[in-house]
Amino acid sequence: MILLPADQRTAIAAHVEADYPSEACGLLLGQRRNDRVLISQAVASANVSDQPHHRFEIDPVLRLRLQKAAREGGAAILGHYHSHPNGAARPSATDRAGIYEPDLVWLIAAVKDGSLLEIAAYTPWADGDGFDEVELSENLGTTK
Numbered sequence: 223m224i225l226l227p228a229d230q231r232t233a234i235a236a237h238v239e240a241d242y243p244s245e246a247c248g249l250l251l252g253q254r255r256n257d258r259v260l261i262s263q264a265v266a267s268a269n270v271s272d273q274p275h276h277r278f279e280i281d282p283v284l285r286l287r288l289q290k291a292a293r294e295g296g297a298a299i300l301g302h303y304h305s306h307p308n309g310a311a312r313p314s315a316t317d318r319a320g321i322y323e324p325d326l327v328w329l330i331a332a333v334k335d336g337s338l339l340e341i342a343a344y345t346p347w348a349d350g351d352g353f354d355e356v357e358l359s360e361n362l363g364t365t366k
């Protein structure tokens with residue numbers, strides 16, 4: 223299960239709606255506890271892809287900065303989020319081809335006409351050939 227607090231869900235919603243119709247993306251910080259992923263902060267990134275309406279690429283400078291902060295005691299990078307403008311909250315073929323780190327959690331936000339429809343969570347298969355959907359919850363003990 224992935225825990226996404228309501229305030230961080232709101233932050234992701236604001237980001238993906240503001241960047242519509244481009245894809246928006248960001249990194250997810252937090253901690254793992256047993257089989258749970260507890261997200262403490264969603265950090266918006268610039269989408270540095272040269273095709274930002276169809277692809278996303280997280281700013282490598284931001285990633286390096288957050289990795290350095292994690293080494294110095296900050297929250298770990300557990301995953302990332304990106305939006306599908308006028309698409310579904312499901313991994314695309316491009317997403318499947320873009321699995322390089324099977325440990326990372328993926329959140330995909332469907333945005334329709336500038337408004338967030340839904341956010342779904344996925345973990346890549348170890349072989350990188352696909353994804354499993356995982357439960358996304360706002361609170362421990364409740365389900366979406």
Ligand SMILES: [Zn+2]
Pocket residue numbers: 304305306313314316317330
């Ligand atoms: Zn995608």
